[in-house]
Amino acid sequence: MAGTRLKDVAERAGVSIKTVSNVVRGETRVADRTRERVLRAIADLDYQPNASARHLRTGRSGIIALAVPELVAPYFAELAAQVIAAAKKRGCTVLIEDTGGSADEELRIACGLSDPLIDGVLLSPLRLDEQALAARERRVPLVLLGERSYEIPADHVLIDNSAAAREATDHLLSLGRRRIAVIGQPSGPAHATTVQRMHGYLTALHAAGVPHDPRLAPDTRAFTRAEGATAMRALLTLDDPPDAVFCFNDLLASGALRVAHEHGLRVPHDLAVAGFDDVEESRYSVPSLTTVAPDKRGIAELAVDALLRRIDAGAMAPHTRLTAGYELVVRESTRATG
Amino acid sequence: MAGTRLKDVAERAGVSIKTVSNVVRGETRVADRTRERVLRAIADLDYQPNASARHLRTGRSGIIALAVPELVAPYFAELAAQVIAAAKKRGCTVLIEDTGGSADEELRIACGLSDPLIDGVLLSPLRLDEQALAARERRVPLVLLGERSYEIPADHVLIDNSAAAREATDHLLSLGRRRIAVIGQPSGPAHATTVQRMHGYLTALHAAGVPHDPRLAPDTRAFTRAEGATAMRALLTLDDPPDAVFCFNDLLASGALRVAHEHGLRVPHDLAVAGFDDVEESRYSVPSLTTVAPDKRGIAELAVDALLRRIDAGAMAPHTRLTAGYELVVRESTRATG
DNA sequence: CGCTGCGTTTACAACGTTGTACTCAGCTGG
DNA sequence: CCAGCTGAGTACAACGTTGTAAACGCAGCG
Numbered sequence: 007m008a009g010t011r012l013k014d015v016a017e018r019a020g021v022s023i024k025t026v027s028n029v030v031r032g033e034t035r036v037a038d039r040t041r042e043r044v045l046r047a048i049a050d051l052d053y054q055p056n057a058s059a060r061h062l063r064t065g066r067s068g069i070i071a072l073a074v075p076e077l078v079a080p081y082f083a084e085l086a087a088q089v090i091a092a093a094k095k096r097g098c099t100v101l102i103e104d105t106g107g108s109a110d111e112e113l114r115i116a117c118g119l120s121d122p123l124i125d126g127v128l129l130s131p132l133r134l135d136e137q138a139l140a141a142r143e144r145r146v147p148l149v150l151l152g153e154r155s156y157e158i159p160a161d162h163v164l165i166d167n168s169a170a171a172r173e174a175t176d177h178l179l180s181l182g183r184r185r186i187a188v189i190g191q192p193s194g195p196a197h198a199t200t201v202q203r204m205h206g207y208l209t210a211l212h213a214a215g216v217p218h219d220p221r222l223a224p225d226t227r228a229f230t231r232a233e234g235a236t237a238m239r240a241l242l243t244l245d246d247p248p249d250a251v252f253c254f255n256d257l258l259a260s261g262a263l264r265v266a267h268e269h270g271l272r273v274p275h276d277l278a279v280a281g282f283d284d285v286e287e288s289r290y291s292v293p294s295l296t297t298v299a300p301d302k303r304g305i306a307e308l309a310v311d312a313l314l315r316r317i318d319a320g321a322m323a324p325h326t327r328l329t330a331g332y333e334l335v336v337r338e339s340t341r342a343t344g
Numbered sequence: 345m346a347g348t349r350l351k352d353v354a355e356r357a358g359v360s361i362k363t364v365s366n367v368v369r370g371e372t373r374v375a376d377r378t379r380e381r382v383l384r385a386i387a388d389l390d391y392q393p394n395a396s397a398r399h400l401r402t403g404r405s406g407i408i409a410l411a412v413p414e415l416v417a418p419y420f421a422e423l424a425a426q427v428i429a430a431a432k433k434r435g436c437t438v439l440i441e442d443t444g445g446s447a448d449e450e451l452r453i454a455c456g457l458s459d460p461l462i463d464g465v466l467l468s469p470l471r472l473d474e475q476a477l478a479a480r481e482r483r484v485p486l487v488l489l490g491e492r493s494y495e496i497p498a499d500h501v502l503i504d505n506s507a508a509a510r511e512a513t514d515h516l517l518s519l520g521r522r523r524i525a526v527i528g529q530p531s532g533p534a535h536a537t538t539v540q541r542m543h544g545y546l547t548a549l550h551a552a553g554v555p556h557d558p559r560l561a562p563d564t565r566a567f568t569r570a571e572g573a574t575a576m577r578a579l580l581t582l583d584d585p586p587d588a589v590f591c592f593n594d595l596l597a598s599g600a601l602r603v604a605h606e607h608g609l610r611v612p613h614d615l616a617v618a619g620f621d622d623v624e625e626s627r628y629s630v631p632s633l634t635t636v637a638p639d640k641r642g643i644a645e646l647a648v649d650a651l652l653r654r655i656d657a658g659a660m661a662p663h664t665r666l667t668a669g670y671e672l673v674v675r676e677s678t679r680a681t682g
Numbered sequence: 683c684g685c686t687g688c689g690t691t692t693a694c695a696a697c698g699t700t701g702t703a704c705t706c707a708g709c710t711g712g
Numbered sequence: 713c714c715a716g717c718t719g720a721g722t723a724c725a726a727c728g729t730t731g732t733a734a735a736c737g738c739a740g741c742g
Contacts, residue, residue: 011698022722027700037720057461058399059698062727067396069439077428078624083421090415090442101407102440104428123395231628260628267630286416290569290598292605292630349728360692365730375690397728400697 010053019047030055061123068098070313071124073115075107075132079229079257080285082130085151088306089128096310098125107228109133116148126313132197147316149309153198154327161316161325163309165332167199170298171206173334174252174280177296179214181278181340183250185222186211189237189262190254193225203254203282222248229254234261242269249277250340256281256288259295263339279339293338304330348391357385368393399461406436408651409462411453413445413470417567418623419593420468423489426644427466434648436463445566447471454486464651470535485654487647491536492665499654501647501666505537508636508670509544512590512618515634515672517552519616519680521588523560524549527575527600528592528620531563541592541620560586567592572599580607587615588678594619594626597633601677617677631676642668 012030016023021040028034029044030053036044047053061067072089074082086102093100101124105111112134115127126147131139139158149161178186188207192200204223211218224240226233234253238261241248253259259281263273271277273293281288284299308328316323350368354361359378366372367382368391374382385391399405410427412420424440431438439462443449450472453465464485469477477496487499516524526545530538542561549556562578564571572591576599579586591597597619601611609615611631619626622637646666654661 012700013698023698024700024723025721028721031700034721035719040720056400056698058396058405059727060700061396062394062400062697062729063699063701065727077425078418078422080416080418080421080625083418084416086440087415087442090440099439101437102424102428104425231624235628260625264628264630264632286569287418287598287625290573290602292602294602350730351728361728362692362730363690366691369730372691373689378690394728397697398730400699400727401729401731403697 010051011056012053014051015044015047015053018051019044066317067123067125069101069124070098070126070128070310071101071103071115072128072130073103073105073112074130075105077102077104080287081255081257081283084285085130085302085306088303089310092303092306092310096314098310098314105132107132109135109138113138117146126317128309128313133195134197147313147321149313149316151305151309154202159325161312162327163305163312163330164327165300165305165330167202168206168209170282170300170332170334171203171252172210173206174282174296174298175207175210176214177334177336177340178250178252178278178280179210179216181250181274181342183278184216185219185246185248186216186250186252187222187224187241187248188252188254189224189234189241189258190226190229191223193227200254207252226258229257231257231261231264234258235265236261238262238265242271251277251279253279253281256283256285256295256297259288259297259339260291263291263293263295274338274340274342284335289337291339296337296340297335299333299335301331301333348389349394350391352389353382353385353391356389357382404655405461405463407439407462408436408464408466408648409439409441409453410466410468411441411443411450412468413443415440415442417595418625419595419621422623423468423640423644426641427648430641430644430648434652436648436652443470445470447473447476451476455484464655466647466651471533472535485651485659487651487654489643489647492540497663499650499664499666501643501650501668503638503643503668503670505540506544506547508620508638508672509541509590510548511544511672512620512634512636513545513548514552515674515678516588516590516616516618517548517554519588519612519678521616522554523557523584523586524554524588524590525560525562525579525586526590526592527562527572527579527596528564528567529561531565538592545590564596567595569595569599569602572596573603574599576600576603580609589615589617591617591619594621594623594633594635597635597677598625598629601629601631601633612676612678612680622673627675629677634675634678635673637671637673639669639671 012023012026015026026044028036029041070093072086077083090100103115112131116129116139128149128151130151131153149163152164154162154164190200208218221244224237226237234257251262253262259279263279266273266277273279281295281297284297288295288297308330312326312328350361350364353364364382366374367379408431410424415421428438441453450469454467454477466487466489468489469491487501490502492500492502528538546556559582562575564575572595589600591600597617600617604611604615611617619633619635622635626633626635646668650664650666
C-alpha cells in the first residue's frame, strides 16, 4: 500500500516505531533477530518512507533542481539525461526547470526557487547578471555549469572553452582555410562562455598570423538554428565570403549548413563547418558535423558530486572549480576533400 | 530568509498562525484590515510556504512525474518542455523520469514510483505490458500518453495515429510514388502506436490499389537515427528499391536521409521521405523533412488537465480518452521537383 | 440587560518522521 | 553482592502546516 507508515510496520513486527526507523536508516545498532523481523514486516507491507515527513524532520529532501535555459536544445536535453542518471546513482532525484533563458528566472532559481523543498541547485546560466548573483541573499547550495567568473561566489563545473575553441580553429587552419568566420558572437552583453570561445578563436588566428576580420564575426541573438541561418546568410553577402565557419554550438552550425546548402555551396569543399557540443544529430546531419565534444557525463557527475558536497559542507566551505574534458571530433564537414 | 515560517509572519502581524495560513490560501474569509497586515508581514519577511509540511498535512505535493522512454530523443524533450510549461500554468511542478524504455522501469513508475511524494504520473509507455499494467495494485493517478489500448485501466491522451499515417502515405501516393517503404515496424512485439501507424499506411495503400510488399517494411529495433540508417541501407539493397519512405518518426527519417545521401540519391527526386513528430531539427535538415506534426502543446495541456482531474476524482471515476490534433507539414523532402 | 446569531479569529491536534534522552536487562569487575 | 557499564530498545517532542471545533466580539432583538 502507498499509505504504509512506520507505525504499521512497527505493529506488525511487534517493536516500537523508532526501532523500525533505525532499521530503515541502518545507522543505529539493532540486534540481528529484531532487524530480521522488521525487515520481513517491511517487505510484507511494502513500506516506502514518506519523503515529505522525512524532509520536514531532517531538512533534506533528496531532491536537487537542474535549471537549463532551454530543455528542447539538444545539448541541454543530453546534459539533463546525464544529470538524472548521475543523481539516481547517488540516491537523489532531479527536478528540471526551464528558465527560458530569462535573467529574472535564473536569479529566482539561484536564490532558491520558490520552495525550500529543494536541497540544492545546478544552474546553467545564460544571461545571469554576475553582480545580482554575487549579492544573492538566500544561500541555497548552488553549482554553476559551464560558466566561469571569479566574481560569482559559487562552485563551477566547466570545460576549458578557450582551449577547445582554439583547437577547433587550429583544425580549420590546418585545412588551409584563412577566411574563417565565427558564428555565436552575442549582440548583447557577452557571457563568459562566449567570451572564452571567442578568445580561443582569436588566439588561434593570431598564432597562425591570420588577421581577424570583424566582418567575419556577425552578431547573433541566440544559439538557435534560425540565428545560425541568419548569420550564415549575412556572411555569404560579403564581397569576400568565408571559406570556413566555426559555430559556437551545433544548432548554429545546423542552421549554417542549411543555408550553405540553399546557396549551392559544397561542404566542406567550398566551406568547412565546425560546431560545438557534439549533440547526437550532428553525427547524422548531411554532411556530418565536425564539433567539439564536451564530456557531458563527466560534467554531470562532477556537478552532482560537487553539489552534494556543498550541501553537506554548508555555504562557508571554499568554492571549487572543476574542469571536465572535451575532444575535437572530426567529421565530414571539415574532412579534406578527395 | 529561506527559513521563514507561518509563526514568524504571525508574530510580526500580531495574529495567530492559523490566520496567516488562511490568508495564504485565501479560502476562508479574513477581514480586510487583517489581511492587509498579514500580507505586509509576508512581503517583509519574504515568506514561502514549506511544501513538505503542506504535503504532509494535505497529502498533496503539487508534484507530478513525467516518465518518457528517452529524454534525449528530441520528441520527448519537446514534449517534456510543453508539459513543464502546462504544469507551471496550473501551479504544479514536474519531475522527469527517464525509463530508458525498460518495461520494468515503466511498470515501477506506473505503480507509483518509490515515493508517495508524487501526486500523479504521466507515462509515455514504450514496452509496457498491458496485462502487468492492468493488474497494478497501487492506484497512483495515471495518464498514458500516446497509447491506446482498451485493456489498460487508465486515462489516455493521444492523436489519431492511424489517420495521420494514412494522410502521410496518401501524400506520398499523390506524388505518383508506388513503391512506398515504411520504416519503424518493430522486430519484437508491436506496441499500440506502431500498430496504428502501420494500419494507416496499409489503409492508404489499399485505397489506392497499391499492393503491399512486405520487403518494403524492414524490422527496426528502436526509433533511432542508427536504426533508420540500417533500415534504409537494407531497402537500398533490394532489386526493386523504394521510391518513397514513410518513417514512423523523424529520427528514423534522419537516419534514412543520411543513408540516401551516402548512396548519392537525390531527395525527393529519387526518393521521397516523410517522417513523424515534427521535431525542430526536421525543419533544418538537408533537405527539410515532410512530417506529421502532432500538437505537442495540446497533448501536454490535455494530459496535465486529465491528470489533475484524476487526482481530484480518485480512481473510481470513469476513464477518459482524449484526442489531440495533428497536421501534415510538407517540406522539401517530398516537394515536387522542378 | 441578557440572549442569539453572525463574522472573524484562535487553540489544538494531527500528518510521518527522526534526534534526544531515557529505561531496562544483562554483564563485568571489584 | 553491588556499582558501573554496555548494548538494545523506547517515549516524547519537534519539524511547519492545515482541518476541526470552539471561542471571541459585536450588533440586533426581545
